[in-house]
Amino acid sequence: QVQLAESGGGLVQAGGSLRLSCAASGRTFSTYGRGWFRQTPGKERDFVAVMSWSPARIIYADSVKGRFTLSRDNAKNTVYLQMNSLKPEDTAVYYCADLRRGVPWGSIGTTSSYANWGLGTQVTVSS
Numbered sequence: 001q002v003q004l005a006e007s008g009g010g011l012v013q014a015g016g017s018l019r020l021s022c023a024a025s026g027r028t029f030s031t032y033g034r035g036w037f038r039q040t041p042g043k044e045r046d047f048v049a050v051m052s053w054s055p056a057r058i059i060y061a062d063s064v065k066g067r068f069t070l071s072r073d074n075a076k077n078t079v080y081l082q083m084n085s086l087k088p089e090d091t092a093v094y095y096c097a098d099l100r101r102g103v104p105w106g107s108i109g110t111t112s113s114y115a116n117w118g119l120g121t122q123v124t125v126s127s
Helices: none
Strands: 002-007 010-013 018-026 032-039 046-052 057-060 068-073 078-083 093-098 121-126
Touching: 002 093, 018 032, 018 093, 018 121, 046 068, 046 078, 046 093, 057 068, 078 093
Parallel strands: 010 121
Antiparallel strands: 002 018, 018 078, 032 046, 032 093, 046 057, 068 078, 093 121
8 A cells, every 4th residue: 555645835926836745655666657636625636747657758737737847756755746837726735646557548637547645735826
């Protein structure tokens, strides 16, 4: 079993930056990638970005492309989401999760393609 823990959220002004971390513990060798989603009250959890281990591939949602960047520190079993040029509409609880084995690339944007969800970290962007 893998446990994921997000951190790095907070309050930032529009145009600012935050770096979120998703640290994994447990059977990390059994995972296939790591994704980020975000959710606002009363709405569904929306796909933000995903990184697969093999083949190495990164996909971003159109809404964050060019502003958010995924990176990985293998030694720390941690994936980072660098968020720049933040906008008020980026305000949400951000969750990370593990990509399930064998997920078709066309399904990487659905929550059912992921497991081991973290508890989330709040990001608030003020205007």
